[in-house]
Amino acid sequence: MAQNYTYSPIGIIHSPFHDPAGMPIQPAGASGVRGSIEIYEDYKEGVIDLDGFSRIFLIYPFHRLDGYALSVTPFLDTTPHGVFATRAPRRPNALGLSSVRLCEVRGCVLNIEDVDILDGTPLFDIKPYVPAFDAFPNEADGWLSGRSETVLFTKSDSRFMGNIS
Amino acid sequence: MAQNYTYSPIGIIHSPFHDPAGMPIQPAGASGVRGSIEIYEDYKEGVIDLDGFSRIFLIYPFHRLDGYALSVTPFLDTTPHGVFATRAPRRPNALGLSSVRLCEVRGCVLNIEDVDILDGTPLFDIKPYVPAFDAFPNEADGWLSGRSETVLFTKSDSRFMGNIS
Numbered sequence: 001m002a003q004n005y006t007y008s009p010i011g012i013i014h015s016p017f018h019d020p021a022g023m024p025i026q027p028a029g030a031s032g033v034r035g036s037i038e039i040y041e042d043y044k045e046g047v048i049d050l051d052g053f054s055r056i057f058l059i060y061p062f063h064r065l066d067g068y069a070l071s072v073t074p075f076l077d078t079t080p081h082g083v084f085a086t087r088a089p090r091r092p093n094a095l096g097l098s099s100v101r102l103c104e105v106r107g108c109v110l111n112i113e114d115v116d117i118l119d120g121t122p123l124f125d126i127k128p129y130v131p132a133f134d135a136f137p138n139e140a141d142g143w144l145s146g147r148s149e150t151v152l153f154t155k156s157d158s159r160f161m162g163n164i165s
Numbered sequence: 166m167a168q169n170y171t172y173s174p175i176g177i178i179h180s181p182f183h184d185p186a187g188m189p190i191q192p193a194g195a196s197g198v199r200g201s202i203e204i205y206e207d208y209k210e211g212v213i214d215l216d217g218f219s220r221i222f223l224i225y226p227f228h229r230l231d232g233y234a235l236s237v238t239p240f241l242d243t244t245p246h247g248v249f250a251t252r253a254p255r256r257p258n259a260l261g262l263s264s265v266r267l268c269e270v271r272g273c274v275l276n277i278e279d280v281d282i283l284d285g286t287p288l289f290d291i292k293p294y295v296p297a298f299d300a301f302p303n304e305a306d307g308w309l310s311g312r313s314e315t316v317l318f319t320k321s322d323s324r325f326m327g328n329i330s
Contacts, residue, residue: 006170006171008170010257045236046290048246049250052305053305055304059224061170070210082211082213084212084290089289091211092175094206107283128309129304130309132314135299142293143217159295
């Protein structure tokens with residue numbers, strides 16, 4: 001029935017986080033945490049002019065996870081929600097999305113901040129964050145209402161790591 | 166060297182756009198354009214509580230494209246830029262990211278607006294848009310500076326469709 005699609009990394013993400021436990025759970029909770037991206041030589045030409053953007057989206061696999069749950073109790077709540085109503089990593093297609101601060105581009109190396117990503121995570125794509133396309137400050141935030149600020153001091157634990165490899 | 170990762174759709178996106186030519190190039194330019202998402206039955210439980218969010222991220226393949234260019238002249242400029250400094254679809258891993266308005270959840274069907282996506286596009290993931298995590302109105306927008314508002318009336322043409330299937 002549904003076709004499969006296959007992706008191969010264009011680079012790798014380096015961060016101070018070698019273990020999911022204790023990691024920030026969103027870039028907003030990782031303010032100032034530094035990391036870097038190493039773009040593979042074959043894709044170097046693709047980052048030309050990226051340095052004018054102060055924030056970039058990263059799309060990457062949660063590469064150390066296996067399996068998923070459709071109903072999850074996320075870090076910021078005590079009751080379960082459908083996984084697509086959360087940012088929990090154990091999802092049917094375990095794709096991560098983070099918008100991180102872009103500090104510097106030096107050849108194939110991008111220095112970044114606000115990094116909530118495990119060290120060694122493969123990178124699929126970079127897109128520039130464009131406020132006119134991407135910033136919607138007044139949207140309703142569902143079950144996170146009144147809780148989303150808690151992300152600033154909430155750290156990950158092992159709850160999503162049941163099948164970590 | 167680098168490992169491959171394989172993804173299989175959780176649903177399908179329906180929109181009024183059957184052909185890339187004439188499509189809006191960002192959700193911001195597709196204001197009010199209606200579409201829907203059909204979540205496959207196996208994943209239905211995953212959308213519980215999604216209805217409290219007024220905007221959602223969709224991650225999907227640009228499924229009708231083949232091949233890529235590392236340097237592209239995007240719709241909003243006349244000079245080339247590295248593909249990762251643009252939102253052009255013909256990228257090494259042709260993954261699309263759109264934040265669309267969520268109007269209604271009816272079982273497996275999500276009614277959406279601001280749809281800049283081709284009809285029949287497979288869907289990999291839905292994430293809730295959370296202003297506290299995702300809204301950064303004051304970021305620098307690089308070569309798009311002073312041009313990003315143009316997206317409101319710019320439509321797609323065939324320039325990225327060289328290898329469309």
